[in-house]
Amino acid sequence: MDTLIDSAVKVIKKSKYTTAFTGAGISVESGIPPFRGETGLWSKYDPQVLDLNYFYSSPKESWTVVKEIFYDFFGKAKANDAHIGLGILEKKGLLKEVITQNIDNLHQEGGSSIVHEFHGNSNMLVCTSCSFKDKAEHIDMSRMPVLCPKCKSLLKPDFIFFGEGIPPLAYQKSINAAKNSEAMIVIGTTGEVMPACQLPLLAKDSGATIIEINPETSKFTHSITDIFLQGKATEIINKIIKKIV
Ligand code: NAD
């Protein structure tokens, strides 16, 4: 493993444009389960609660579960050493941008300042009728479904549900970041969620070296990954940081 870490450190030091592409796995050690796998959220909840049509047709049922997963539970999570490590790399000028599929705001809390949220963010709630938008913590969630304090229409978390498009600005910035990458660090993602999973492929096609961190293999491992660092995000990032700074 040490030789592989050394190779990754070498690539990151040499690269003039390193990006990170992260999935649910980077937040697992903050206590947030991923969607898939034995302990994943979908072993406990029905994914239809995050389907856009279901949200509009059964807002009370959808909001009750969304609140439990994303606000009662996610809300208490703190950035871990992997999020913090990426923040340190950015400050050292060794990481330009983070593209994340996560909606938990932990990259920003970990010190990364340029974060493209490919699937939006759970921190903000938006009104489905008027222009109202505010932080979830400012909104009364004691009654389901959660309604707009201004116009009483349905409020929706500002992350994308199944059936919704990628936020255009984050999409464009993520594509540019992938294309500009000389190295991309892919952390904690199965590579199964479309179209996000195409970003590492785009980086690879643009000439990037792909460094992957995951305790398990993913769709990328045997296809585009150049250096596979098998292990938990915090452990591997800590080793990289120790050698690099
Ligand atoms: P996923 O649930 O499909 O897969 C999680 C991946 O993380 C797996 O490859 C697993 O091996 C890996 N993993 C598990 N523990 C890890 C650790 N300690 N360190 C590093 N990797 C670890 O996740 P996904 O591919 O990101 O796709 C699921 C979708 O669900 C994403 O779109 C994401 O937006 C969303 N999601 C987000 C959060 C969050 O915001 N934290 C949580 C759950 C799901």
Ligand code: ZN
């Ligand atoms: Zn409103």
